[in-house]
Amino acid sequence: MAVSDKPVPVRLGIDIGGTKCAVCIGTAAGRILARREIPTGAGRPPEAVLEELAELARALIDEERVVPEGIGVSCGGPLDRERGLVLSPPNLPGWDATPVGAFLEAAFPGVPVALENDANATALAEWRWGAGIGARHMIYLTQGTGIGGGLILDGRLYHGANDMAGEVGHHCVAPDGPMCNCGMRGCLEAVASGPAIARAASERLRTDGADRTSLASFRSRMDDLTARDVVQAGHAGDPLAVRVLDEAGTYLGMGIANLVQILNPEVVVVGTIAVHAGDLVLGPARRAMAAHAWPRAAGICRIVPAALGDRAQDLAAIAIAAADHGAAA
Amino acid sequence: MAVSDKPVPVRLGIDIGGTKCAVCIGTAAGRILARREIPTGAGRPPEAVLEELAELARALIDEERVVPEGIGVSCGGPLDRERGLVLSPPNLPGWDATPVGAFLEAAFPGVPVALENDANATALAEWRWGAGIGARHMIYLTQGTGIGGGLILDGRLYHGANDMAGEVGHHCVAPDGPMCNCGMRGCLEAVASGPAIARAASERLRTDGADRTSLASFRSRMDDLTARDVVQAGHAGDPLAVRVLDEAGTYLGMGIANLVQILNPEVVVVGTIAVHAGDLVLGPARRAMAAHAWPRAAGICRIVPAALGDRAQDLAAIAIAAADHGAAA
Numbered sequence: 199m200a201v202s203d204k205p206v207p208v209r210l211g212i213d214i215g216g217t218k219c220a221v222c223i224g225t226a227a228g229r230i231l232a233r234r235e236i237p238t239g240a241g242r243p244p245e246a247v248l249e250e251l252a253e254l255a256r257a258l259i260d261e262e263r264v265v266p267e268g269i270g271v272s273c274g275g276p277l278d279r280e281r282g283l284v285l286s287p288p289n290l291p292g293w294d295a296t297p298v299g300a301f302l303e304a305a306f307p308g309v310p311v312a313l314e315n316d317a318n319a320t321a322l323a324e325w326r327w328g329a330g331i332g333a334r335h336m337i338y339l340t341q342g343t344g345i346g347g348g349l350i351l352d353g354r355l356y357h358g359a360n361d362m363a364g365e366v367g368h369h370c371v372a373p374d375g376p377m378c379n380c381g382m383r384g385c386l387e388a389v390a391s392g393p394a395i396a397r398a399a400s401e402r403l404r405t406d407g408a409d410r411t412s413l414a415s416f417r418s419r420m421d422d423l424t425a426r427d428v429v430q431a432g433h434a435g436d437p438l439a440v441r442v443l444d445e446a447g448t449y450l451g452m453g454i455a456n457l458v459q460i461l462n463p464e465v466v467v468v469g470t471i472a473v474h475a476g477d478l479v480l481g482p483a484r485r486a487m488a489a490h491a492w493p494r495a496a497g498i499c500r501i502v503p504a505a506l507g508d509r510a511q512d513l514a515a516i517a518i519a520a521a522d523h524g525a526a527a
Numbered sequence: 528m529a530v531s532d533k534p535v536p537v538r539l540g541i542d543i544g545g546t547k548c549a550v551c552i553g554t555a556a557g558r559i560l561a562r563r564e565i566p567t568g569a570g571r572p573p574e575a576v577l578e579e580l581a582e583l584a585r586a587l588i589d590e591e592r593v594v595p596e597g598i599g600v601s602c603g604g605p606l607d608r609e610r611g612l613v614l615s616p617p618n619l620p621g622w623d624a625t626p627v628g629a630f631l632e633a634a635f636p637g638v639p640v641a642l643e644n645d646a647n648a649t650a651l652a653e654w655r656w657g658a659g660i661g662a663r664h665m666i667y668l669t670q671g672t673g674i675g676g677g678l679i680l681d682g683r684l685y686h687g688a689n690d691m692a693g694e695v696g697h698h699c700v701a702p703d704g705p706m707c708n709c710g711m712r713g714c715l716e717a718v719a720s721g722p723a724i725a726r727a728a729s730e731r732l733r734t735d736g737a738d739r740t741s742l743a744s745f746r747s748r749m750d751d752l753t754a755r756d757v758v759q760a761g762h763a764g765d766p767l768a769v770r771v772l773d774e775a776g777t778y779l780g781m782g783i784a785n786l787v788q789i790l791n792p793e794v795v796v797v798g799t800i801a802v803h804a805g806d807l808v809l810g811p812a813r814r815a816m817a818a819h820a821w822p823r824a825a826g827i828c829r830i831v832p833a834a835l836g837d838r839a840q841d842l843a844a845i846a847i848a849a850a851d852h853g854a855a856a
Contacts, residue, residue, distance in 0.1 A: 276823060334688065335687055335688050349789075351680055351681075351685060352680075352681070352683065352685065354681065356680060356681065356790075357791070358664055358790055358791025358792065358824070359663065359664050359791050359792060359793040359824075359827055359828070360791065360823065360824070360827055361791075362788075362791040362821065362823055362824035363789065363790055363791035364789070364791075365788045365789065365791075365821065365824070366788070366789055368788050368821065369784070369785040369788045369789055370700070370781065370784070370785060370819060371699070371702070372702065373700070373701065373702070373781075374703070380821070382818075382819060452699065452702075455698070455699070456698040456699060456785065457789065459691075459694045459695070459697050459698045460678075460692065460693070460694065460695055460698055460786065460789060460790075461685075461687055461692055461789075462686070462687025462688050462689065462690075462691040462692035462693075462694075463687065463688060464688040489711075490699060490711060492691065492694065492697065492709070494605060494689065494691055495687070495688075495689070495691035495694070498688055498689055499688070
């Protein structure tokens, strides 16, 4: 590929996950030009992973004959954004105060590095190139193994006092509900995440019986039942699955209603399970939001599935690879 | 009073309430120089009230020999800030789409007019001159007849998509709790406002008996019992009052915990009842917040009583009398 006279500005994106890591090169318009992936390798020292990622990045840069204007790193939180540190995220054992920012600044001198937790980074990507385009106030929720979130307020990614803002999955929607993995009771995550959906389906199989459900085969192996199975059964019209997804969607909508009352966004973008389940989850979520928020705020707020699909993680890293997270960038 | 060679820039503040209205002149540093008050007069046409306020304002301006650089109007919501309209607030019957902004712009040509709901305006005043000075992220809650709120995020008053942001009193903290005046169930206002405190005390008088409480005299006239009585009894150590305030404070802290998880503020400023009750309400609120929010976010967030006292409403109007609501103003 020849270098053009006027090259398109590109960015380097690095996505650090518990299972795999990816390096990609993308444009400021959100197009991925090249991408490479490696297993993270449980127990490997962070330095070794970072070395391998830097090598991959150099190879991609050489192949594409580009000079990235910025590097964006998307990673599970908590992290210290200002100091570029990854702070012991649950999915990355051993990454304790790991200076990812300083490492990459040394590896790519002169190229600014931005670090962001993955939910915030995905929020930014969905806002720039996905389901939140054009909104001034957007809330992003991942509905996966956990429920994370990111807030775009007044046309900027909002971080709060010490980068803890946007933990929408860990505000209470069910004070008498189940314990959450985080140690608190009744968090939105505890009643509307993937594991919560699987657990609710298991419980219904146990208590309601399993006569007329396609999920009956899981009765002897409840531990294998996942939200994905429930969503699949739901799409086929299975009444138990539909009911479980309706309940999770209702909780989701109650949580979103709280966000609508507090933040009055134009759009709430929901990723992962909501994308696959569609109206099985988003239908009850929309109804619950309308019932639990005031009409003037609820009426102007759309609840939509995330739009970036499996490009979301790469684009998340590309989205933050810029000095300014604001509307002008 | 002589006009100085270099006059201090002043602003005109107008506070429109359901019972009374006030006009004041204040400085950009939050000092009130002059003030006049009138009864709103139930049923009076809004135009008559506005005419009287404009006349009062002209008199104050003449007396103080000043030229205000801006006019701020603080009023119960809902309102259309951009278009300067008051939109049928519950405390102002007959004020339906009342063009307060246009009226004052015509009465004081060339002076910019800013309209803001009273909770937002008070949030701005507490942030500029009260308990929130220096914070980049501050949440204000009034704990009075209702629970209103205002959000200072990233050093600016946050309005949301259509001026509905900050309704922190109407997010759900008790899904099985009492109905709220707003028509929803279990709002923070329904369990922690003044009327909620009075109702909880009445119910305890009814169910727990009234042997050892100084509030026993209210058993024959429950309708007279107010939050003020409960706070007074609480300060005197009355166990029933202390318990009721503890419960309301706990709900308040649970609501604040949700805000901490979502918005990660440095400080939450609580007005009205919390100011009078002090640690009787703020003690349990702080404990509940610490129990229902993550340590990293809870640990950097203070819960403090509002500081402006009876100057709050005047200063609220003065605070918004400026083109920019941001940190630079």
